[in-house]
Amino acid sequence: MIRGWKYECGYLFSNRLPNLGLGFVKNSLFKDVTSINSKYFHIHMQGCDNTKLEHLTLDAPADSVNTDGIHIGPTNGLNITNTIIKTGDDCISFGDGSTNIRVEKVTCGPGHGISVGSLGKNPNEKPVERIWIKNCTIIGTDNGVRIKTWPGSYPGKVNDVHFEDIVMDKVANPIIIDQNYCAGRVCQKNVPSQVKITNVSFRNIKGTSRTQVAMKLNCSAGSPCDNVELADINLTYSGGQVTATSRCANVKPKLVGQIIPPACPSNVPKPYNSLM
Numbered sequence: 001m002i003r004g005w006k007y008e009c010g011y012l013f014s015n016r017l018p019n020l021g022l023g024f025v026k027n028s029l030f031k032d033v034t035s036i037n038s039k040y041f042h043i044h045m046q047g048c049d050n051t052k053l054e055h056l057t058l059d060a061p062a063d064s065v066n067t068d069g070i071h072i073g074p075t076n077g078l079n080i081t082n083t084i085i086k087t088g089d090d091c092i093s094f095g096d097g098s099t100n101i102r103v104e105k106v107t108c109g110p111g112h113g114i115s116v117g118s119l120g121k122n123p124n125e126k127p128v129e130r131i132w133i134k135n136c137t138i139i140g141t142d143n144g145v146r147i148k149t150w151p152g153s154y155p156g157k158v159n160d161v162h163f164e165d166i167v168m169d170k171v172a173n174p175i176i177i178d179q180n181y182c183a184g185r186v187c188q189k190n191v192p193s194q195v196k197i198t199n200v201s202f203r204n205i206k207g208t209s210r211t212q213v214a215m216k217l218n219c220s221a222g223s224p225c226d227n228v229e230l231a232d233i234n235l236t237y238s239g240g241q242v243t244a245t246s247r248c249a250n251v252k253p254k255l256v257g258q259i260i261p262p263a264c265p266s267n268v269p270k271p272y273n274s275l276m
Helices: none
Strands: 020-023 029-031 034-036 043-046 051-054 057-059 070-072 075-086 092-094 098-108 114-119 128-139 145-149 156-171 175-178 195-209 213-218 226-237 245-249 254-260
Touching: 043 075, 070 075, 092 098, 098 114, 114 128, 114 156, 145 156, 145 195, 175 195, 175 226, 213 226
Parallel strands: 020 043, 029 051, 034 057, 043 070, 051 075, 057 075, 070 092, 075 098, 092 114, 098 128, 114 145, 128 156, 145 175, 156 195, 175 213, 195 226, 213 245, 226 254
Antiparallel strands: none
8 A cells, every 4th residue: 555645735835756656667567556645646657568557546535636546658558457546637647658558447536537648748749549448437527538638739649549338427528539728837729739639439438427518529620630439429417407418629520329419510620719
């Protein structure tokens, strides 16, 4: 068991380090690890090729700052399975250079969901490719499954990312691509993101949304998303009698099976900030 400190000790006034930092630890298994009240990321990984994380319990308060459950830097080959993550930030975040990663049977919440990015903040970022997130449950989070890039970004690439068999329970933004992401700094909001998103699928995602807009696909006006698939989606609004809706910009998704709410009714290009 790895312990951080309680929230009242002050996240913002400490020398923040992850509870567990893994750098260039390859061909390894980390199993039955518990991390409580991290003051920064629970686990930070970089260069940990061909590694497995199994049966982890990561727990921090919902209002804790930057307490990502697992943050993945450049890593080729990683499996995360049978894990419970409660935190104040992303349950799992994929930084640039994350490739060949599988996430299965993860329960996430509270927190900000499972996120690719944010990307495009720095020059020469490596692509994020071949990511599979499957058989996960997301409970009461601010976001569900998300891809986020900065406006006015440096060029980058997200390719071959798949979210499948996901249960959402009162999640504020169950499905979201946000290429106008801006948090904690001055952003170039008049300049579209240059991160190209291609070959992304959201399949068999069901449950409830805490907001009426259950799907937001806000792609870049300068580099629209290509080959985005929505398949067998059933998301209902938990907040009243009105039905859930979707919003889209700069994307024409492929629709497979029943899609609730109806996806991208207008399906036309819009300005980069049209969904804000």
